[in-house]
Amino acid sequence: MNIHEYQAKQVFAKYGVPTPRGIIAETVDQAVANAEELGGSIWVVKAQIHAGGRGLGGGVKLAKSIDEVRELADEILGMTLVTHQTGPEGKLVNKVYIEEGADIQDELYFSVVLDRAAEMPIIMASTEGGMDIETVAENTPEKIIKIEIDPAIGFQGFHARELIFGLGITDKAEQKKLMKFAASIYKVYMDTDAEMIEINPLVKTGAGDFIALDGKMGFDNSALGRQKFIADMRDITEEDADEMEAAKYGLSYVALDGEIGCMVNGAGLAMGTMDTINYMGGTPANFLDVGGSANAETVAKGFEIILQNPNVKAIFVNIFGGIVRCDRLANGIIEATKITDVNVPVIVRLDGTNAPEAAEILKNANIANLIVGDDLGDGAAKAVAAAKGEK
Amino acid sequence: MSILVNKDTKVIVQGFTGKEGTFHAEQCIAYGTQIVGGVTPGKGGQTHLGQPVFNTVKDAVNATGATVSMVFVPPAFVGDAVMEAAEAGIELAVIITEGAPVRDMQMAKSHATKHGMMTIGPNCPGVITAEECKIGIMPGNIFKKGNVGLISKSGTLTYEGANQVCNEGFGITTAVGIGGDPIIGLSYIQLLQMFQDDPETEAIVMIGEIGGDLEIQAAAFIKENVTKPVVAFIAGQTAPPGKTMGHAGAIISGSSGTAQEKMEALEAVGVKVVVSPAEIGKAIKEVLS
Numbered sequence: 283m284n285i286h287e288y289q290a291k292q293v294f295a296k297y298g299v300p301t302p303r304g305i306i307a308e309t310v311d312q313a314v315a316n317a318e319e320l321g322g323s324i325w326v327v328k329a330q331i332h333a334g335g336r337g338l339g340g341g342v343k344l345a346k347s348i349d350e351v352r353e354l355a356d357e358i359l360g361m362t363l364v365t366h367q368t369g370p371e372g373k374l375v376n377k378v379y380i381e382e383g384a385d386i387q388d389e390l391y392f393s394v395v396l397d398r399a400a401e402m403p404i405i406m407a408s409t410e411g412g413m414d415i416e417t418v419a420e421n422t423p424e425k426i427i428k429i430e431i432d433p434a435i436g437f438q439g440f441h442a443r444e445l446i447f448g449l450g451i452t453d454k455a456e457q458k459k460l461m462k463f464a465a466s467i468y469k470v471y472m473d474t475d476a477e478m479i480e481i482n483p484l485v486k487t488g489a490g491d492f493i494a495l496d497g498k499m500g501f502d503n504s505a506l507g508r509q510k511f512i513a514d515m516r517d518i519t520e521e522d523a524d525e526m527e528a529a530k531y532g533l534s535y536v537a538l539d540g541e542i543g544c545m546v547n548g549a550g551l552a553m554g555t556m557d558t559i560n561y562m563g564g565t566p567a568n569f570l571d572v573g574g575s576a577n578a579e580t581v582a583k584g585f586e587i588i589l590q591n592p593n594v595k596a597i598f599v600n601i602f603g604g605i606v607r608c609d610r611l612a613n614g615i616i617e618a619t620k621i622t623d624v625n626v627p628v629i630v631r632l633d634g635t636n637a638p639e640a641a642e643i644l645k646n647a648n649i650a651n652l653i654v655g656d657d658l659g660d661g662a663a664k665a666v667a668a669a670k671g672e673k
Numbered sequence: 674m675s676i677l678v679n680k681d682t683k684v685i686v687q688g689f690t691g692k693e694g695t696f697h698a699e700q701c702i703a704y705g706t707q708i709v710g711g712v713t714p715g716k717g718g719q720t721h722l723g724q725p726v727f728n729t730v731k732d733a734v735n736a737t738g739a740t741v742s743m744v745f746v747p748p749a750f751v752g753d754a755v756m757e758a759a760e761a762g763i764e765l766a767v768i769i770t771e772g773a774p775v776r777d778m779q780m781a782k783s784h785a786t787k788h789g790m791m792t793i794g795p796n797c798p799g800v801i802t803a804e805e806c807k808i809g810i811m812p813g814n815i816f817k818k819g820n821v822g823l824i825s826k827s828g829t830l831t832y833e834g835a836n837q838v839c840n841e842g843f844g845i846t847t848a849v850g851i852g853g854d855p856i857i858g859l860s861y862i863q864l865l866q867m868f869q870d871d872p873e874t875e876a877i878v879m880i881g882e883i884g885g886d887l888e889i890q891a892a893a894f895i896k897e898n899v900t901k902p903v904v905a906f907i908a909g910q911t912a913p914p915g916k917t918m919g920h921a922g923a924i925i926s927g928s929s930g931t932a933q934e935k936m937e938a939l940e941a942v943g944v945k946v947v948v949s950p951a952e953i954g955k956a957i958k959e960v961l962s
Contacts, residue, residue: 398855504774508749550826550827550829550853550882551833551950553883553909554949556911557950558951569912602829634815634832658950658951659952662951
């Protein structure tokens with residue numbers, strides 16, 4: 283789960299990480315009132331969506347008067363912001379964050395992520411702040427400092443020294459401030475079960491203070507149960523409606539742009555099924571993992587979600603039953619075709635315990651558009667043929 | 674021979690009396706696995722499925738001499754359970770539970786390593802030595818005894834792969850589901866080494882997926898250390914980018930974790946890479962004949 287910049291900054295503030303003052307607004311009037319409350323003579327109007335590249339997309343703008351705040355808030359609220367991370371369809375902006383201007387002397391990059399290979403969190407920092415870190419990694423990888431932190435010992439002085447000397451911070455007072463900043467962000471990362479914290483830019487002000495000018499946080503979904511404060515920040519308007527509907531039934535769904543709907547148990551086999559369809563000359567319309575305990579209700583829901591996609595010309599149900607008995611699943615599928623009106627050919631391949639009995643049940647059901655696949659390859663081939671209108 | 678577990682392996686179940694623990698322990702016993710007891714805190718002294726229940730792993734190990742634990746405790750307690758097993762002298766913990774927080778697994782794995790305990794999983798189907806010992810949730814009947822070792826990140830692809838190998842007239846020595854979580858226990862490299870050293874294993878099936886770079890590391894390892902034929906499939910050639918991986922996460926290994934680059938890395942070291950899991954059986958037939 284991800285949260286907005288303004289929410290990440292609320293989390294930072296709880297841990298004493300300096301951020302510019304700011305107030306969130308959902309209307310133009312609120313935005314203006316917020317700017318007046320903040321005072322000063324310069325404000326930043328920032329679109330709040332879960333995607334990077336907002337500045338380049340025109341979602342972050344500087345206002346030098348209250349009138350300008352009004353104009354910019356009016357322009358940004360309700361706009362569809364397209365960035366390199368939103369895809370071409372963009373994202374609707376429902377909220378703007380009004381923030382005081384900052385006295386920027388230097389822009390740095392700072393993040394904490396899980397290093398899967400090291401199996402521990404890693405701090406990444408760079409003097410090349412404000413730029414896309416992937417570009418920095420590609421062009422000047424030597425400008426990125428990486429510091430592994432073993433959670434068993436936590437963030438130690440030597441980690442902090444590696445950071446400040448690596449970034450070329452020489453002033454004693456500045457060193458102290460940056461060390462504190464890094465220690466606090468590491469604490470945020472561990473305490474909140476974060477998966478990723480990215481601060482780009484981390485700004486050094488004219489006064490030698492370090493402040494988080496931006497803030498991006500993603501969390502381990504498996505830990506949300508013990509992170510109520512974080513879980514409550516979920517913004518469902520940022521999430522895919524179909525994926526959420528599927529999740530309610532324990533299904534994992536991702537829409538794709540092909541023609542063959544897929545319903546599979548297990549994420550690996552689900553991807554393998556998409557790959558096989560592709561290999562056989564078809565195009566998968568979705569990824570759908572029905573999980574380990576597929577039954578008539580979940581299968582029916584799966585059909586419903588797949589069929590909401592108008593491009594679907596055939597559905598391939600590929601289930602390796604495992605301990606779940608295939609004859610039960612076959613009855614579930616037949617039941618499901620009665621619950622949901624399935625108007626495209628359905629190719630069913632069931633394997634595992636009691637697979638022959640299951641095939642018998644499906645054949646005897648006499649459902650016109652139900653085709654039995656013998657194995658993964660056969661099922662995929664039949665699905666590709668059916669989607670092309672061949673028998 | 675086989676790797677990791679066999680008919681003599683003594684196994685306890687953590688989360689023994691729960692619904693999942695009970696169901697799968699029963700299936701394992703029926704397969705022939707020596708389940709010698711289990712742990713459910715507060716239920717020590719009771720008998721469950723004909724076996725003793727203990728309050729702590731230490732008690733269970735002392736009383737039964739078990740060396741392997743099959744972990745079924747709920748996600749929030751997995752880290753705790755694994756660390757307990759490590760300190761009690763368990764040699765291998767097979768973690769089936771799905772949804773354990775990543776932070777807990779970091780701590781647990783690091784603690785396990787410190788105590789010399791191996792782990793498999795979490796979020797995996799477990800490990801099976803065909804016709805001897807099943808520790809996990811896989812359908813035992815599809816694993817016929819043979820000479821192919823199998824390593825897979827995915828549960829159902831483990832079944833798919835093993836089924837095809839057996840349908841082609843071959844069989845399995847040991848199959849290990851390593852799980853697809855960000856932090857996992859035994860991985861390709863350690864298991865490839867074990868299969869390389871196992872005289873009964875003549876070929877290896879390796880099933881991977883997008884994300885991370887374990888498969889790339891495996892390719893480098895195979896080049897230097899594995900002389901037995903390896904067949905590989907990487908799931909997710911058609912998966913959309915950015916859906917499963919965090920933005921900053923992709924940068925660390927300096928590569929993006931696509932199926933394509935993993936397939937190329939494996940192919941480059943002589944692994945037979947198939948583009949569809951439907952081809953695994955045929956590929957094994959090819960490399961073994």
